[in-house]
Amino acid sequence: MKEANIERRDFLKRLIVSVLSFSSPGLLKAQEKSKESTSLYEKGYDPEEHLWGMGIRINRCIGCGRCADACKRENDVPRLPFFFRTWVERYIILEGDEVVVDSPTGGVDGFKTHVQEKKLVRSFFVPKLCNQCDKPPCVQVCPVGATYKTEDGVTLVDSEYCIGCRYCIQACPYGARFIHPRTHTAEKCTFCYHRIVKGLIPACVKVCPTQARVFGDTKGRASPLVRFMRMNKIRVLKPYLNTEPKVFYAGLDMEVK
């Protein structure tokens, strides 16, 4: 057989040439794609001027779940009851320090009366979402650098880089992340980044009928959030983890984990 007599040196030469010629169009294309971007940050929005945060007044939340519903509509989150960027939990504290936490369909369809035999001590609703940590564990564990923190303090996901490995879901102490069933990449609350950079407030804050959610800038200027943080005794979730969340709760019960 003649082909079998090809020399090693020749074979290696041809191999290198063919690999390069096959891969070069893809490489060049990737290069071009990145050049197309025109940045929004150059159109008048300066991320260094802001540091976004959210305040939640527990004793105003009526558990209507309109925030979870609005979030799904605004951000095209699947309506199935296990994909949430924000959701509402109901805490029921019974006699004997028994704590029942439930969140049927994340609160989107409201809450039904919880039937229990023991006597009720206290009960309340806790809206939850990504805490937009100042030291986000999810960013630390991402093996491909797909999740990142912007200068205005919002943690975001680059869905083109995300490989869907679920490390960040494991790392998040607040259970705020999920894998989108269509894109198979990690997703989470973005503080409605597409709205806040245009001067609007997040959809969940907008629809809250009792103004239990407050949104604004924590950076010095007068904003509803600065006022909220001055007038209330505030707490964050799991402070012992040193994640330094930027979602602040007023009137948070000690049983809330």
Next chain:
Amino acid sequence: MKDISFLAKWAKKFWKKVPDQVVRLSIPILILIIGFIVMRNLLVPSDFGKYGHFRAAAIDELVSQEIQYSEHEMCFECHDDVVKAKNMSYHRGVECEVCHGPAAAHIEDPEGNQLPAPRERGYCPLCHEYLPSRPTGFPQIVSESHNPFRACVSCHDAHDPKPPTVPKECEACHAEIARTKALSHHVYISCIRCHKTPKEHNIRPRAHRPEKPSTREFCGECHDEKAPSAKGVPRVNMETHGERYVCWQCHYPHLPEAH
């Protein structure tokens, strides 16, 4: 000049001394280094690291997401009468899009994208059904017994929600307290026995507030040892029993725990 020629001579000498295997090895190492630099330039997008350790284009992809919930002021442009009425009512904090859904598409094309108005009975109870978890004072009903099968909008205007008639019973608004009291030993004591309530409170509840008892002697009218009340009423010596406090610092009058 002297220096350079000296250096060149030294380099020539040095190069001759370098063993052959080192020279041969340095060639593939050089190729690897150059290859790495070339590949890095090709693979890492040029806008990476512009604002931090991420692609600048990723921000733009996120920001280009379509806005569904529009600005509140936009509703006023066409529906000024409704918005004005709502802004004077108890629902002034409730934005239009809470009930009518996201309106961005409707603002673009008002005729083509009509917004739904939830008129069925199931919608209002999302907020107003009685739940013990809801904050005290928030208006709630028990829909099982509250005019069953009738749509809420047949009696209440969602843009100016008021009770259709002046409530006769305190329970209509103060359901949580009424329910608690119904289970307590104070079940047969009417609200107005302790809360002197002006008549106007039924019509303008926040402008005319009911009074609350302010002294320990008020509770003593029934619970003092010498009080002329029924036999089963628990009694204490008002002189010695917790004299530094008013009664409701320890006992909740709507559900007194003492047996």
